[in-house]
Amino acid sequence: MRPLRLRLLHAQNLSPRLRLPVTHFSTCATRHDLRPLTRRLFKFPTAPTPSTHHHDLPSFLSYAERISLPQTSTVYVGTHYEYTVLHKLRQCALTLHRVGGRDDAGIDLMGTWHLPERERELALRVVVQCKSLKTKLGPNLVRELEGALRNAPVGWRTEQTVGMLVSPREATKGVRDAMARSGYPLLWMMVERDGTMRQALWNARAELLGLGPLGVETRYTGGDGGGDLSENVSTEVALTWDGADIPDMDCVEQDLERVEDQWAASWGVAPSEKAALLEAIENLCLESSIPSGADKVSASDRTKVLQTMQERARQRHGE
Template sequence: MMSSTRLALATVHRGIAFEERSMQLLQQHLSMSLRRVGGRDDGGVDLMGWWWLPTPDFDPSARENLSKRRRIRVLAQCKAEKKKPGPHYIRELEGVLHRHISSAEHPLVALFVSTSPFTKATLLRAQSSPAPIFLLHLPPETPELEPGDDGAKNAIGTAVWNPALAGSRGLLGGKIEARWERSVSGSGRPGLWWSSSNYRLPSWTPDACEVPIEDAFDVHMDVER
C-alpha cells in the first residue's frame, strides 16, 4: 500500500503534469499563452496569461487579418481528479475573478479545465453566472489499451462557455463558438469558430511567433457588453 506521503507526492505530480498538458493544448488549439502560477499562495489560480482573439471587425476572407488580435486576461484552475467537479468550483472561480477585477486593466475570463466531466449542477451554475466562464473537459491521455478495448480511445471532451462570455451581450459579443472536434480515429481537440461564417479560427499566440507579448499588436478591446 502506498504511504500517505507518496500518495500526496503522486497527486502533486499528476496535477503539475495536467497543468503542463493543459497549457500546451490551450496554446496549440485555443490561442492562449499561459504560465503556471500554482503554489501555496496562488490565490486559487493555477494558470494565468492571455487569450488572443480576433477583433470584432474580423473578416475571415481577408487573410491579412488572421494575426490581428486583441488580448483578454485568463485566470485558470486545473483539476486532475476522478470525481466530477461540483458547482462549488464555479463559486470559487467567481470569487477568484472578483478578487482580480478591481485591479484588472483588461477584461477577465475564468477558465476551468478538468480531466473529469462536469456535473449537470456545475453546468447550470456556470450558465447562470454573471462572470465570463469557460469550462473545458480534457479527458486523460489514452493509456495503452488491451486488445479489443476501445473505451478510453473514444473518450470525448467538451468545451462549454456561458452567456456572460459568449452571448450576444457577453464579452465576445456572440461572434465566436467553442467546439469539441472529433476525428474519425476517435481522437479529439477543442477549437474556436467564427460564428457568422462557420470559419475555424487558426490558433495564434505571440509566443509561437517569437514576438514579445507587450509589443505584438495594438490591442483593441471594443466588445459588446
C-alpha cells in the same frame, strides 16, 4: 439579443457531417512565452514568476525524476495535468503560465487569450483552475473560480477577464447550472490527461465579451479513410472562430512580431532598435505607444522620441 442560457457544445452532440481531419498545428519553434518587449508594447500584464525547478512538462518530468517524486502523488498528477492543459490550450491561441505556490489565490494557470478580433492589445485576460479530481464535480467549483477571479492579480482583475475550469471529466448538471447563473464570464473545458479535448461550454456572460463567433467542431483521425466510421477512428473537439480554425499561439506570436516590426518601421527605426524606441516613448510618458496609436503621435513628440534615442545611443558609445 442571444438568450441568456448556457452554450454547450461537445463531441457527443455534434452532427456526424463534421467529419473533418484533425488539424495539424504549427511546428515552428515555440517560446512558450511572450517577450517582455511584446508585453510592454501591447500592454499585456506581466507574467507570474515561474518555478525555480520547472517551467514546462519536460522540465517538470526531469525534476520529478531527479527528486524521485511518486507518479501517483497529488503533486505529480496535478502538476503534470496543469502543464498538459497549458500546452493544449496554446492550440487555441492561449498563452498561459503556471502559477503554483501558497499565494496563488486558487489560480493554477493565468495568461491572455488572443482570439481573432481580440488579438494584440484587445486580448482577453484568462484565469484557469485545473481540476484533475476523482471526486464528483459540483457547483462549488464554480464558486471557487469566482473567488479566484475576485482575488486575481491586478493585471487580471478587469472586466475583460474570463474564468476557465478545466477537468478530465464532463461538467455535471450542477456545474452547468452554476455557470449559467454566474455573473462572471466562465468557460468549461474537458481535457483528458493525455491532452485530448472532449468538451467545451461557456455561459452567456462570456458571449457578452465578444465570444459570439466561438464554436466547437468534432475532429476525426484514424480509420481506413472511407466514409464510414470504424472502431479505429478517434475523435476530439476543437474550438473554432466563425467556423474557421483559431490560429494557434505560434501563429499569434509571429503576427505580433510582424506588427512590432511595422510599428518600428513607421518611426523610421530598424527592428533591432524596437526596445530602445519603446523605452524612449515610455520615458517621455507618451500615451500612444502601442502600434495602433502610432499615427496619433504629433510631429513634435516624434522628434523628441528620435532625439532621445540618438542621445542614448551616443551615451552607450561613450561620445
